[in-house]
Amino acid sequence: MFIRDENVFFHELDTRDIVDAIVILDIDGTLTCSSKKQIKKEVIKVVRELEKRNEVYIFSNNYDCKKSREIAESINIPYIEAPHKKPNKKILKYINETCPVITIGDKYLTDGLFAKFAKARHIRVKRYRCNDDSIMDRFACFVDDVAYAIAKLFHIVTS
Numbered sequence: 001m002f003i004r005d006e007n008v009f010f011h012e013l014d015t016r017d018i019v020d021a022i023v024i025l026d027i028d029g030t031l032t033c034s035s036k037k038q039i040k041k042e043v044i045k046v047v048r049e050l051e052k053r054n055e056v057y058i059f060s061n062n063y064d065c066k067k068s069r070e071i072a073e074s075i076n077i078p079y080i081e082a083p084h085k086k087p088n089k090k091i092l093k094y095i096n097e098t099c100p101v102i103t104i105g106d107k108y109l110t111d112g113l114f115a116k117f118a119k120a121r122h123i124r125v126k127r128y129r130c131n132d133d134s135i136m137d138r139f140a141c142f143v144d145d146v147a148y149a150i151a152k153l154f155h156i157v158t159s
C-alpha cells in the first residue's frame, strides 16, 4: 500500500494537486488536537482550498459524535452520518461516491487502512497534539505509530 506521507501538519499541506476527488478529512489530530473543538484559521484556509476543487467531507471515529458534528458544522463541511468506524469501507455508502476518494488523516490503522479497503488514496499528516489530550488518546496514537513503523519496516506500506 502506498501512503503519501507528507510529514507536515494539515495547515502546511500543499493541496494544489488534489483535484476532482472526494476528500474525507479526519478530525482528531488532523484538523485539531483530540482535546480541542476550535479549528484554527490556518486549518480552515486549507479546508477551503480543498473545497474549491473537490467535494470535502468529515468523518471521525471519536465516540463523541456530537463533538464531531459540531466541529464539522463550525467549518461548514458535511459530516458523514455513518454508523460505522474507520477502517470500515461501508462508510462510503453514506455519500454519493462519484469521484476517486482521498482520505487525509494522522492514523495508519484508521485513516490509512480505511483508504486501503476503500481502494482510495491516503495522505498522512503530522498529528496536532496538546497537553490536554487524554492518556487513552496518547496511548492509541503511540500504538498507531508503532503499527505504522512496523508496516513500513516490512514494506506493507511504502511512502
Ligand SMILES: [Mg+2]
Residues within 6 Å of the ligand: 026, 027, 028, 029, 030, 105, 106, 107
Ligand atoms: Mg485522527
